Amino acid sequence: MQKRYLSLLVITALLLPGILVVTMPGNVSATSVGASQSWLGGTLDSSARSSVSTAVDADGFVHISFFSGSNTLKYMTNANGEWTTTTVDTANGAGFFNSIAVDAKGKVHIAYYDSTNLELKYATNAGGSWAITVVTSTGDVGKYNSIAVGKNGTIGMSFYDSSNNRLMYASLASGSWTVVTVDSNNAGVGSNLCYAADDKPVIVYLEQSTYHLMYATNNAGTWTTGTVDSGTIGAVISASIDSFGYLYVAYNDVTAAKVKYARQLSSGWNYAYPANDSGVATSISLKADSHGLAHMVFYDVVHAKLMYVTNSDGDWSSRVLLTSGDTGSKVSLALDEFNKAHVAYIDGSNDKLDYLTDAGASWISETVAFASDGVGKQSVVLVDGKGVTHVAYYDEVNGRLLYANDSAAIFEVVVVDRGNVGMSPAMALDSANNVYISYYDLTNKTLKYASNAGGVWAIKRIDASTNVGSCSGIAVDANGTVNIVYRDDDAKNLKYTYAVSGSWYINPLVSSNNVGSGISLISDSTGKLHLAYFDDNTTKYGYRTSAGWTVGITVESTRDCSGTIKLAVNKAGDLGIVFLEKSDSATTQTLWYSVFESNTWSSPISIATALASGSNIEAALVMDSDGMPHVYFVNSEGTSDLLYKQKASGIWMNSTVDNSDISGTISAAGDANGRIHLCYYDSAVDVLRSTVNIVAPSVPQNVNATGGNGFVTVRWEAPVFSGGDSVSGYRLYRGTSADSMTLLLTMESTNLQYNDTTVLNGKTYYYKVEAINSVGASEVSAVVSASPVGPAPTNNNDMLLIIIAVLAVAVVVAVVALFMLRNRGPKPPKSKFQQPKRR
Known part of the structure; x- marks a missing residue:
């Protein structure tokens, strides 16, 4: 039975019934990101000395410790959106040597030498406010300190005991420091501490008795040493460990009188001279990136150059960052998550703390038209709501007004008007993306107007008078009315004309009899018109609402201004202006910027000085969505660079867009995706260029998560906008609450789903996704959640x-x-x- x-x-x-077993895709390998970028630079602090150290946190914010001109330890960061400075230790001599590290939670840790008390100190803001601890004060200790935080949270520092000529190591555990001797054989100058993936400490240093480059590591509690280079090595050393556990070292080879590089391999050490044409360095900073490639910055004291060297493209390449003054006498490099360089350095010629980064704009240039000399030196660019670029420009050789757009992926050019016409073009778009152009008829010396609103180009002479319209501005208001402001060249006044039902009405606007040649007219998102012009060499502003025009508002009255003047406004209504100070007797020119705040214009800020005299310096302005200005200009007529200046994190940063032979006008426009489009003439090759920057992609679309037995599958679609570059991958974040998520993994761009098998049935998991390209990451997607469930x-x-x-x-x-x-x-x-x- x-x-x-x-x-x-x-x-x-x-x-x-049987149980259905489904095998889902496994983990996807990480993808690489990165591309060459333009370098941006600016001044952070006007008083710095002897020592500086840089770190970047997981969110990409920069943290800098430095020894200030007041002989105290200071700290700077842009973590709150603006660069801020804090005095960490007010003791005289605190920070003469210093180093900085940031942990996974974004907390800052600083090791520093107190030269007054001859002791090693430690400062951290992990508790919210700065807390200072003396690590050790036995003898003269703390020079050449180097602090690091391991992946598992281990905090330690290496340093030199000058009293006993030995290398020391200190580690923090349970709030207390433990100090041990690593090498007592007359060693420790130039120490650099790194942590391997298992938080095993590795220290690179100089053995002074032999001038050999050494390294020490701790295995199971015992320190052992080895030789990196047995040549004659200087005390300027920098070291880094990559994610694969290999050690990298940059240092001075005294015999060869140049910077040398060593990389540890399983078979031994690999050596190279990454910049053969450079000399020895007074300061070197080296970092290994996430792909096992090297980046270093050093000051070549022989040739007085601040150099950036990398093998990120396979072969070693170098770039001169700065050549003036004692720039980079002390330098520190950090890499962010996209392997972008952030460099803090002390300019010894003026004791300033300066900052450089290649995380600025990356530019893509297209040819609008191949031309003979002069075709396109006067141009204007706009971008419509669909992202189509529109360019109007003057053909000086044939006396024509030309127009091009890239709606068909490449620029297609049409002739709008002929007969010695097209000078000083101004352009506007309406809500239907129809194009309106005002320009000068040189034959009849009058204002002309062209529009394709009817499907074909219609041409009209607006003012029957002569000697009018050599410069003009055009804008479309909230009612769709076309408005033009232009100069009466004989009377030196401003006129205003607008069209109603096909009829044009002309009215006087400014009758001072001393209006200059510069005019800028724009419309904001509400349809309000904004006007800038010169009156008796004074920069003036006006605006038009439904109540009519208000003009004559002074922007700046203490300087003789003429020539270039440009207004810009963003969707939020942030209004800015750039204008040129250029008197007849002046030997130089100055470009100024002002912003409209609290119903008044701010005191102008000098953007560039010592510009060439005797010619008109062109400039363009864009206000981004955050209200930050982006100014583009050339520094002289003829052979010149197209320069770029932007305000970021509270400081002005300088860069170069194009170092070719730029001449003529410069026009700039922002689009709905935050990209900036430039139009300018390259005299070196006689080409009218349209150049646009790459930005981060938009958010991944339609993210969803579904749970199964022992897994959650997350799916998404590609971003609508790639940023102007191909999407290189996606980053998936996961957490057990919507407010606390960490990076789970990075995937290649071909993967639009991930099967998460490291989950428990019955537990809810939250996910979000961001797209990445060569510039950076998109905003994160909306948070989705799912719970894996077992069989019923x-x-x-x-x-x-x-x-x-x-x-x-x-x-x-x-x-x-x-x-x-x-x-x-x-x-x-x-x-x-x-x-x-x-x-």
Whole structure:
């Protein structure tokens, strides 16, 4: 009976539905990102000395410690959006040597030498405010300190004990510092501490007795040393460990009198001279990036150059960052998550703390038109709501007004008007992306107007007068009305004209009889018109609302200004202006910037000085979505660079867009995706260029998550906008709450889903995704969640009923079978016995 019961259970189990096992894709390998960028630079602090150190946190914010001109330790960061400075330790001599590290939570740790008390100190803001601890004060200790934070949170520092000429190491545990001797053999100058992936400390340093480059590592509590280079090595050293555990070192080879590089391999050390044409360095900073490639910055004291050297493209390449003054006498490099360089350095010629980064704009240039000399030196660019670039420009050779757009992916050029026309073009777009151009007719010396609003180009002479319109501005207001402001060249006044139902009305606007040649007219997102112009060499501003014009508002009145003047406004209404100070007697020119704040114009800020005299310096302005100005200009007529200046994190940063031979006008426009489009003439090759910067992509679309048995599958779609560059990958974040998520992994761009198998059934998981390209990351997507679930549990009572029913059926079947077997058997033989008869 027992065996039959078990057999029935086995049969019943086999008859129940099976469990479906689904195999989902596994983890996806990480992808690489990065591209060459333009360098941006600016001044952070006007008083710095002897020592500087840089770190970048997980969010890309920069942290800098430095020894200030007041002989104190100071700290700077842009973590709050603006560069701010804090005095960490006010003790005289605190920070003469210093180094900085940032942990995974963004907390700052600084090791520094107090030259007054000859002691090693430690400062951290991990508790919110700065807390200072003396690590050790036995003897003269703390020079050449180097602090690091391991992946597992280990905090330690290497330093030199000058009293005993030895290399020391200190580690922090449970709030207390433990100090040990690493190498007592007259060693420790130039120490650099790194942590391997398992938080094993590695220190690179100079052995002074032999001038050999050494390294020390701790295995199971015991320090062992080895030789990196047995040549004659200087005390300027920098070291880094990559994610694969290999050690990189940059240092001075005294014999070769140049900077040398060593990389540790499983087979030994690999050596190179990454910049053969440079000399020895007074300061070197080296970092290994996430792909196992090297980046270094050093000051070549022989040639007085601040150099950037990398093998990120496979071969070693170098770039001169600065050549003026004692720039980079002390330098520190940090890399962000996109392997972009952030360099803090002390300019010894003026004791300033300066900053450089290649995380600025990366520019892509297209050709609008190949031309002979002069075709396109006067141009204007706008971008419509669909992202189409529109360019109007003057053909000086043939006397034509030309127009081009890139709606068909490449620029297609059409002739709008002929006959010695097209000078000083101004352009506007309406909400339907129709184009309106005002320009000068040199033959008749009058203002002309062209529009394609009717489907074909329509040309009109607006003002029957002569000697009008040599400069003009055009804008479309909230009602769709075309407005033009232009100069009466004889009377030196401003006129205003607008069209209603095809008829043009002309009115005087400014009648001072001393209006200069510069005009800028724009419309903001509400349709309000803004006007800038020069009146008696004074920079003036006006605006037009439904109530009419208000003009004559002074922007700047203490300088003689003429020539270039440009207004810009963003969707939020942030209004800025750039204008040129250029008097007839001046030997130089100055470009100024002002912003409209609290109903008044701010005191102008000098953007560039010592510009060339005797010619008109062109400039363009864009206000980004954050209200930050971006100014583009050339520094002289003829051979010149197209320069770029932007305000970022509260400081002005300088860069170069194009170092070719730029001449003529410069025009700039921002688009809905935050990209800036430039139009300018390259005299070196006689080409009108349209140049646009790459930005981060938009947010991944339609992110969703679904749970299964032991897994959650997250799916998404590619961003609508790639940023002007191809999307190189996606980063997936996960957490057990919507407010606390960490990076799970980075995937290649071909992957639009991920199966997360490191989850527990019944627990809710939250996910978000961001797209990345060569510039950076998109905004993160909306948070989605899902819970993995196992197979539906079966009710015990139901199971019992099923078993009973199956058993009952089995019993019935068995009884019936038995009965049938008995009825179907052979009949018994007849008995031969007979009953006796009765008598």
